[in-house]
Amino acid sequence: MKTKYVFDVDGTLTPSRGLIDPEFKAFFNAFCLFNDVYLVTGSDRDKTIEQVGEDTYNLCKRVYQCSGNDVWERDVNIRTNGWIIPTEVHQLLREFVRLSEFPIRAGNHIEERPGMVNFSIVGRNASLEQRAEYVAYDTRKKEREVLARIITNEFPDITATVGGETGIDIGQRGSDKSQILKDFGKSNRIHFYGDAIFEGGNDYPLAQALKKFQLGFSHRVTDWEDTFVKLEILESVQREEFE
Numbered sequence: 001m002k003t004k005y006v007f008d009v010d011g012t013l014t015p016s017r018g019l020i021d022p023e024f025k026a027f028f029n030a031f032c033l034f035n036d037v038y039l040v041t042g043s044d045r046d047k048t049i050e051q052v053g054e055d056t057y058n059l060c061k062r063v064y065q066c067s068g069n070d071v072w073e074r075d076v077n078i079r080t081n082g083w084i085i086p087t088e089v090h091q092l093l094r095e096f097v098r099l100s101e102f103p104i105r106a107g108n109h110i111e112e113r114p115g116m117v118n119f120s121i122v123g124r125n126a127s128l129e130q131r132a133e134y135v136a137y138d139t140r141k142k143e144r145e146v147l148a149r150i151i152t153n154e155f156p157d158i159t160a161t162v163g164g165e166t167g168i169d170i171g172q173r174g175s176d177k178s179q180i181l182k183d184f185g186k187s188n189r190i191h192f193y194g195d196a197i198f199e200g201g202n203d204y205p206l207a208q209a210l211k212k213f214q215l216g217f218s219h220r221v222t223d224w225e226d227t228f229v230k231l232e233i234l235e236s237v238q239r240e241e242f243e
């Protein structure tokens with residue numbers, strides 16, 4: 001039985017859309033040398049490399065970009081899902097941008113990535129302040145959860161989950177983070193760390209599938225500092241077992 005460690009990136013290894021902390025990065029690189037580590041994130045490859053650095057990226061066994069729709073081992077592309085968002089779904093998203101009561105529109109609301117779309121009411125071009133305003137609004141109104149549910153109900157072939165701080169990840173049904181499990185055999189025990197393990201969260205489908213198929217365990221974290229603490233505890237246990 002081989003233990004594999006799978007990590008979300010935004011809000012789990014880094015601040016949302018931000019860079020990894022240098023002290024945590026040094027610790028995490030060492031962790032990657034002694035353990036089989038995989039990343040699974042809604043972001044594309046350029047963004048993840050910017051966030052964690054190429055050295056950390058290349059220490060991972062495999063990186064699942066775009067919720068597993070674009071798969072990489074170091075600089076080698078393993079596979080890419082060619083799905084493109086249907087026109088009717090695109091139209092509905094534009095309606096959401098028009099109708100939301102949130103006042104700011106920063107631009108780049110519908111970002112097409114390999115095999116998926118990242119949708120944001122405030123827009124990917126938002127400043128940190130504008131993003132913070134949206135987070136406060138969304139925490140109050142639960143707008144993203146509501147919109148994700150509308151999309152999923154309206155289009156049975158589409159899956160929509162809340163991801164990162166301001167976005168919704170949209171793709172083909174079944175093309176959420178749980179799709180990565182097809183690469184892991186029954187002989188593996190997976191430990192998955194994510195900050196969005198709640199209903200409607202983009203880590204939830206993978207956490208649910210792990211439980212359902214008894215392939216491992218999920219650890220819900222509050223932020224990257226929480227991941228750091230949990231891994232330090234794990235590492236001290238590993239060291240005791242080794243000694």
Ligand SMILES: [Mg+2]
Binds near residue numbers: 008012
């Ligand atoms: Mg996250």
